[in-house]
Amino acid sequence: MPEQGFATVVAVDGPAAAGKTTTCLALARSFDLRYLESGRTYRIIAFEALQREIPVDNTGKITGLCDELITESRSESLLTSERYAPEKLRAAPVNVAVSTVAKIAEVRQRVTSLIRLWAGAQTRCVIEGRDIGTAIFPAATVKFYLTARPEIRAMRRVRQERAASYENVLNDVIRRDAADMSRTVSPLVAAEDAIRIDTSELSLVEVLSRMSSACRNRGLEINR
Numbered sequence: 001m002p003e004q005g006f007a008t009v010v011a012v013d014g015p016a017a018a019g020k021t022t023t024c025l026a027l028a029r030s031f032d033l034r035y036l037e038s039g040r041t042y043r044i045i046a047f048e049a050l051q052r053e054i055p056v057d058n059t060g061k062i063t064g065l066c067d068e069l070i071t072e073s074r075s076e077s078l079l080t081s082e083r084y085a086p087e088k089l090r091a092a093p094v095n096v097a098v099s100t101v102a103k104i105a106e107v108r109q110r111v112t113s114l115i116r117l118w119a120g121a122q123t124r125c126v127i128e129g130r131d132i133g134t135a136i137f138p139a140a141t142v143k144f145y146l147t148a149r150p151e152i153r154a155m156r157r158v159r160q161e162r163a164a165s166y167e168n169v170l171n172d173v174i175r176r177d178a179a180d181m182s183r184t185v186s187p188l189v190a191a192e193d194a195i196r197i198d199t200s201e202l203s204l205v206e207v208l209s210r211m212s213s214a215c216r217n218r219g220l221e222i223n224r
């Protein structure tokens, strides 16, 4: 099945809060796949830039920071570093800074290499992000593009994160989508061969059932 000389890769892309993490974790369990949340790495870089008071729009300094973080975390890979608590990486200032960091071509190149390296060491994996099926693994085994109306995505995220206000989350979702879709380097767009699922009117079970049948159709076996 892996026609591309690397692991079986399930690529799950889509806008902010589209339910990628929840569905990827469920697929990972069902099909025995290793899971990678690629957005976390962009969030780590943005978080460290804020901590170190490095302006996030300074391409040279942010690229330097990225190199430093990669070197520092060599033994565990920045992608899977356990040093960062989710609530720190999901704080409002990081949500704002991450869109700017993710626009930088040099940073994207480095994160892309880390992801390819990580995937090369797996047999089967599911990776979520914005450019997995378009730029990082154009020959992925299965590609999904998950989306939903912004109001629904914001409502789901408020329910999930409890503390945040609906208005703030909706504004953040709309702002990040616009930034991700309009950037020059690997903008957020559905791959032509991605299976598009609008989850606005679907339950999690229905979404998972569609994703699971597509995976089975591409030869992935259920983990019993």
Ligand code: CDP
Residues within 6 Å of the ligand: 015, 016, 017, 018, 038, 039, 040, 042, 043, 098, 099, 102, 128, 129, 130, 131, 132, 176, 180
């Ligand atoms: O979980 P949520 O959908 O809110 O976002 P995330 O997956 O944690 O990604 C945070 C940000 O990282 C996105 O808004 C993008 O700017 C950037 N990102 C990216 O550019 N490429 C990826 N493959 C993943 C994330």
